[in-house]
Amino acid sequence: MKYLKLLLLLFTLTGYSQYKDGISVVQFSAEFVKDNEISLKKFDDHNIHSFYLSKHSGHFTNESIVYIPTVMLFHNGKQLLKIESGVTLKLPENTVERIEEAIDEILSDKF
Numbered sequence: 323m324k325y326l327k328l329l330l331l332l333f334t335l336t337g338y339s340q341y342k343d344g345i346s347v348v349q350f351s352a353e354f355v356k357d358n359e360i361s362l363k364k365f366d367d368h369n370i371h372s373f374y375l376s377k378h379s380g381h382f383t384n385e386s387i388v389y390i391p392t393v394m395l396f397h398n399g400k401q402l403l404k405i406e407s408g409v410t411l412k413l414p415e416n417t418v419e420r421i422e423e424a425i426d427e428i429l430s431d432k433f
Contacts, residue, residue, distance in 0.1 A: 347369070347371075349372045350394070351373070351390050352375040352376065352390050352391075358412045390411065395424050
């Protein structure tokens, strides 16, 4: 039983960190604001994740998500960018451009 609890804990911790590996674009949202989300298909070359409040509330708590939708950019576990919708429930119009610029900066720093 003790080993089962340890395995469960390790699995849980691993699951929480996996969405931050490499260059990751993560969108936090809820079903009722789906129309206000951005498409993450443009970032398919990187890790992309969409989390919904009804299914992944633990991620929302861990990342201190206040407004939905919110988009975050991670690089090797470190948060580089957080774009929140605010009370309007709509992301800023330049959200995609801001993410692209941040990713370009990450990639240019590698060389």
